[in-house]
Amino acid sequence: MSRALHTGRPGGRARLAASLAALLAAALLSACSSDVPQDDAAGGATASKQSRNSGEESKFFDRADYERQLALAGTTPQGPAGKPWEQMLNPEMTDTSKYAKKGGAKDVHLCFSNAGVFNPWRQVGLKSMKAEAELHEEITDFTVLDAQGKDDKQISDIQELSGQDCDALIVSPNTTATLTPAVQEACGKLPVIVFDRGVQTDCSVTFISPIGGYAYGAAAAGFLVDEVDKGGKIVALRISPGVDVLETRWAAAKKAFDKAGLEVAEVEFTDGDPSKTKSIVSDALSRHGTIDGVWMDSGATAVAAVEAFEDAGKDVPPITGEDQQDFLQAWKDKDLTAIAPTYPTFQWRTPVIAALRVLGGQEVPKQWTLPQPVVTQESFDSYYKEGMPPLHYGACGCEKLPGYPGDWGGK
Incomplete structure (x- = not known):
C-alpha cells in the first residue's frame, strides 16, 4: 500500500516509592498557602529569595494536582x-x-x-x-x-x-x-x-x-533525601523561571528538601547553557567549600555540572539528571551516584x-x-544504549521501530 509523508518537536525503586509516599502523606497533612507571591526576576536568584516563592508558595503550585501526581507515581499502569x-x-x-x-x-x-x-x-x-x-x-x-x-x-x-x-x-x-x-x-x-x-x-x-512535573521533581528530590545527610547542602540548578512544568518540578523538590532538613544553599538559573552551569557550580564550591548534592529541573546541562566538580578536584556528589545519552554516558564512565527522572x-x-x-x-x-519512568542504577541498562548520540533520549521506546538506530543517529 502506498503512503505519503509530508513534513513542513530515573536510587532503588523501593526507596523511591517510599519517598514519594512520604511526600504525599506530608502534603495531605499540611495546609495550603493562600499568599500570592511576587514574580522573580529572570536569571540567577539567591536561595533565600527563591524560598519565598517556591514550594507551596509558588503561584504555580496546585495542591490537588500535586497530590494526584504523587499518587499516580505509585500506581500500576494498565496496558x-x-x-x-x-x-x-x-x-x-x-x-x-x-x-x-x-x-x-x-x-x-x-x-x-x-x-x-x-x-x-x-x-x-x-x-x-x-x-x-x-x-x-x-x-x-x-x-x-x-x-x-x-x-x-x-x-x-x-x-x-x-x-x-x-x-x-x-x-x-x-x-x-x-x-x-x-x-x-x-x-x-x-x-x-x-x-x-x-x-x-x-x-x-x-x-x-x-x-507531570510534580512527580518528576519529587522523584529527583526523594533520591537526594535518601543519599544526603540531614543538614547537607544542595545546589538546585534550574533552566528558566516561569515555565509551568519546570516550576512544578521545583515546587515538589522544595517541599521535599524542607521536610527532610536539607539546606538549599544555591538556587540558580542556567538558561540551559553548559558554560554558565559550570560557572555556577564552581562559584558555589568556592563559597561553600562542600556541596553534598545537585538537583536539576532538567538534565540538559548535567554533564557540565559533573565537570565543574572534577575541575575543582572534588568528588561528584549525588546528582540528578535526565535520560539524555550524554548524562547516561557520564554516569556509566564515572560511576556516578545518580538518578534520572524522565519526561x-x-x-x-x-x-x-x-x-x-x-x-x-x-x-x-x-x-x-x-x-513516567525513573532511571535508577537498577534500571540503567534499560535506557543506556551503546553507540547512540549524546543528545538521544533513552526513554524513547524506539528500539524496535523501523530505522532504529540509524534514523536516531545511532551506529
Missing part, C-alpha cells in the same frame, strides 16, 4: 507489558463511536500540527512518531506541519489542516492560552488529539501526557495509536496519562 506508550494510569474511558470512519480505520489521512523541533527532545520524539506511523499500513498519508516555535504560524497550520481532508488532527501546542481558540475551532471539524502540552479546553477527544519521548508514539483507535470507534481515556 501491555513492555509498551509504556500504550499504557495508561487510572483511565476514565470515553466513547468515540461518533468519530468512527466509515468502513473502519483504513486509508487514513493523519495530520499533525507540531510546535516545532527546536530542541533534541522534540527531534527524538518526532522521529519516533514518524516511525510509529510507518508501522500502520492503514495510514496512507501523514501530513506534518512545523510551527517553528511560533504561535501565529501554528494557528495558521491548525486552520489549514482542519480545512483539508485530514481524518484526525494531532496537536502539540506551542503555548497553552494562545493556541486554545484554534484547537477549539478545529474540534468542531474533526477529531483532535492533544499531547505533550495542554490547552485551556477539553474539546479534544483525548489529552495525552506523562504524569519520556515514547509519548510521541501514543497520539498515532490514539488517532487510529478513535477512527475505529474504540474507547480511549479522556485524559491519557502515561507512565
